[in-house]
Amino acid sequence: MLRIKRAVFVLLLLVSAGVLGAGVLSAENVAVEEVLVSADWLEARLDDPSVRVIEVSVIPGVYERGHIPGALNFVWHTDFVDTVRRDIVSAERFEELARAAGINEDTTVILYGDNNNWFAAWGAWIFNLYGHEDVRLLDGGRVKWEADGRALSTSAESYAAGNFTANDIRPELRVRLADVLSVVDGENVGTLIDIRSPAEYNGEIFAPEGVQELAVRAGHIPGAVNVPWGQNVREDGTFKSIDELKALYGGLGIDGSQPIITYCRIGERAALTWFVLNQLLGYDVALYDGSWTEWGNTVGVPVDNPAGTVWGGR
Amino acid sequence: MLRQVVPGLVLLAGLLAGAFALHDTPGYGAQASLSLLIGVALGVVFQRGRFCFFCILRDWIEFRNSTGLYAILVALAVGGIGYALVFGAFLPNPLAGRLPPDAHIGPVSLVLVAAGAAFGVGMALSGACISGHLYRLGEGYSRAPFALFGALMGFGAGFFTWQSVYLSQIFYAPTAWLPATLGYGGALALHLAVLAALALLLLRWLPEQPARPGGRITLAGLYRTVLQERWPPLVSGAIVGVLGMVAYFRVEPLGVTSQLGSVARTTLDNAGLLADRLNGLDTLAGCATQVIQTITDNGWLIGGMVAGSLAVVLLAGRFQLSALTLRGGFTALLGGVFMGWGSMLALGCTVGTLLSGMSAFAVSGWVFGAAVIAGVWLGLRLRLHRLD
Numbered sequence: 146m147l148r149i150k151r152a153v154f155v156l157l158l159l160v161s162a163g164v165l166g167a168g169v170l171s172a173e174n175v176a177v178e179e180v181l182v183s184a185d186w187l188e189a190r191l192d193d194p195s196v197r198v199i200e201v202s203v204i205p206g207v208y209e210r211g212h213i214p215g216a217l218n219f220v221w222h223t224d225f226v227d228t229v230r231r232d233i234v235s236a237e238r239f240e241e242l243a244r245a246a247g248i249n250e251d252t253t254v255i256l257y258g259d260n261n262n263w264f265a266a267w268g269a270w271i272f273n274l275y276g277h278e279d280v281r282l283l284d285g286g287r288v289k290w291e292a293d294g295r296a297l298s299t300s301a302e303s304y305a306a307g308n309f310t311a312n313d314i315r316p317e318l319r320v321r322l323a324d325v326l327s328v329v330d331g332e333n334v335g336t337l338i339d340i341r342s343p344a345e346y347n348g349e350i351f352a353p354e355g356v357q358e359l360a361v362r363a364g365h366i367p368g369a370v371n372v373p374w375g376q377n378v379r380e381d382g383t384f385k386s387i388d389e390l391k392a393l394y395g396g397l398g399i400d401g402s403q404p405i406i407t408y409c410r411i412g413e414r415a416a417l418t419w420f421v422l423n424q425l426l427g428y429d430v431a432l433y434d435g436s437w438t439e440w441g442n443t444v445g446v447p448v449d450n451p452a453g454t455v456w457g458g459r
Numbered sequence: 460m461l462r463q464v465v466p467g468l469v470l471l472a473g474l475l476a477g478a479f480a481l482h483d484t485p486g487y488g489a490q491a492s493l494s495l496l497i498g499v500a501l502g503v504v505f506q507r508g509r510f511c512f513f514c515i516l517r518d519w520i521e522f523r524n525s526t527g528l529y530a531i532l533v534a535l536a537v538g539g540i541g542y543a544l545v546f547g548a549f550l551p552n553p554l555a556g557r558l559p560p561d562a563h564i565g566p567v568s569l570v571l572v573a574a575g576a577a578f579g580v581g582m583a584l585s586g587a588c589i590s591g592h593l594y595r596l597g598e599g600y601s602r603a604p605f606a607l608f609g610a611l612m613g614f615g616a617g618f619f620t621w622q623s624v625y626l627s628q629i630f631y632a633p634t635a636w637l638p639a640t641l642g643y644g645g646a647l648a649l650h651l652a653v654l655a656a657l658a659l660l661l662l663r664w665l666p667e668q669p670a671r672p673g674g675r676i677t678l679a680g681l682y683r684t685v686l687q688e689r690w691p692p693l694v695s696g697a698i699v700g701v702l703g704m705v706a707y708f709r710v711e712p713l714g715v716t717s718q719l720g721s722v723a724r725t726t727l728d729n730a731g732l733l734a735d736r737l738n739g740l741d742t743l744a745g746c747a748t749q750v751i752q753t754i755t756d757n758g759w760l761i762g763g764m765v766a767g768s769l770a771v772v773l774l775a776g777r778f779q780l781s782a783l784t785l786r787g788g789f790t791a792l793l794g795g796v797f798m799g800w801g802s803m804l805a806l807g808c809t810v811g812t813l814l815s816g817m818s819a820f821a822v823s824g825w826v827f828g829a830a831v832i833a834g835v836w837l838g839l840r841l842r843l844h845r846l847d
Contacts, residue, residue: 206560209549210709299708355750357736406514 211297220321247304257283276312337369363452401428467773498763508695525664532693537700538818552826553638565823578801579834585794597768602791609795614723617803635822714811720748745806787847
C-alpha cells in the first residue's frame, strides 16, 4: 500500500514537473514570437488583415521583382530618414507613411528585408521609437524565405488608410552624442557595443571596402566592446537561439545589468544588435544612430585608435 | 556543312548547360543564368533579323530602304506595352514623384545630344553599333574586336569628361519621364501614336515586296527560312520587344555597355588614374558602371549574345572570318573610341539608352535616338563608312 502511494506521489511529481517545464518553455517561445516570427508562422497568416508585412531592403528593385505576397515596400534612405537634415523621419511623415500602409494601432507589423534584415531591424527600431506596440521581424529575412522556396508576388498592393498615431519618441531607445559622452566620461554607467568589423574598430580602415570614408578619424569610442553584427546570426541568416545569444554576450560581461548602447558606422546596422539585446533578450538598450560618422567627425571627443592610422595621408 | 552544324549544336548545348550550372553557382544564381539565356536569345534574334542599328540606318539614308526601321519601331511598340505592364506592378502610381526602379530614364542635357552624335559618327566609322559588333563578332566580322577594344578606351575617356561636365551640364538637367505627367495610359498612347506616325511616314521608302511562293512546308524549306534567310522585321522586332520586357521584369533593363564600362573603370581605378568618386555617376539610372571583381549579369548577357549569334551562324553553315585591312582595323578602333565615349556620357548605347529608354517612356531615349541618327547621317555624308 505504502509502495503504491509512494509510486503515485513520484508519478505526480514527475507529471507536474513536466507540465511546469513545458509551461516555462512555451512561455519563452511565446515571448520570442511576439518580436520574431518564423517563415511558417508568417506564411500561415498572409491573408490575416491584422497582419501587415513590410519589406525594407537595401538593394533597389528587389522588392518590385518579387516580394512576400501582400507586402508593402518602405525605402530606408527616404522613408525612415529625414532626407534634408541628418535625423530619423519626423513623427508627422512617419505617421502619414504608416497610415498609407493601412497600419492601425493594433496591427501586427512584420518587417523583413535583404542583407540579414539590417534595415528591417532599423525599421523595427523606428516603429518602436514612435510607440507602435506590435512590431516583429521575420527570422532569416528575405534570403531564408527565398531559400525555403516560398512564394513571391509582383503584384502591387494597396490598403485602406489606417489610424496609426505616432507617439512622442521613446527616449530610452535612442541616445545622442552627449549621452554617449557622459558614459565615456564616467558620469553615467553603460556598456558600449561597436558592431562594425574588427578592422574598423581597430582603426586600420575608415570604412568597409567599396564604401566612402565618411569619418575623418579612425578607431572606436573609448571603452566600447567589439561584437561584429554577424555574430548574432547563423549561416542561414536566422538569429541564434536565446541561450546562444545570452552566452555570446554574457561571455563578454554583457548581461543586461547595465544600460547598453549600440552603434555602427552610419547608425543603421547597429539596429540589428539593438534588436537582439533589447527585443530578444529584454535588456535595456539604446541605439546611438549618430554612430561613428558623427563621433569620428566630432571635434574634441576622446577616440581610441589602436592602429594609429592617420587620415588624409601616411 | 556538317563541319559547322555539329560545333553549332555543341555550342548551343554548352550554353544551356552553362546556364543550368550558373543557376546553382554561389554568387551567381538565377539572375546570372537568366541573363545568359536572354543574351543568347538576343544574339540569335539580332543575327537572324540583322538587327544592326547602323545597317538599318544606312539602308534608309543611303539606299532609301526603310525595311529594317520597322523592326526598331515594332521593338519599341512591343517594348512600350511590356514596360507599361511591368511599371504598373512596380510603381502603381507614376504621378507621385518617384521613378520606377532601375529603368533607364536619364537626364536630358546637351551632353546627351553630343554623346548621341558622337556615338552615331562612331557607328559609321566602325561599321556597327556596340550591340551590332557583339553579334557580328559571332559571324566572324574581324573589325568587331577592334571596335570593342576602342569602346573600352572611349569609356575611359568618357569618365574624365564626365567629371568636368557633371556639375555644369548634368546635375540640373531634367530627368523627364512621360508617365510622371501623362500617367501610364497617356504615355503609352502617345508612344504608340508617334511610332504609328513614323511607320506611316516611312512607308514611301519600303521597297516592293517579293512574291512568296505557296506550297507545303518542308524541312529543307524550314531550315532555309529560319536559319538562312533574314527574319521579317516585324518578327525580329517583336521578339526584341518581348526580350526587353522580360529582362526588365526579371533582371534589369537590356543594355550592353555596363560590363564594358565597368572593365574600363576597374582598369583605370586599379591604375590609380581615376578619381575615387565620379560625381553623381552612381546615383543615375542607366547602364551603370562600377569597380568590379567578377562577371556581372551584364557580362553574361553580352557573352551570351556573342555565343548565341555564333551558334546560329554555325547552324546555318555561314561562319566566315571577314578579311581585315590595316585601315579597317584602325577605323574600327577609332569608331569604337567615339562610341565608348558617347555611351559612357549617355549612360548607355543604342540598346540601353535608345531601346530600353524609349520603351520606358524616357525623354532621354528619344533625344539620344535623334542625336544618333544625326551622327550616322553626318558620318555617311562624310563617307566615313567607306574608309575600311
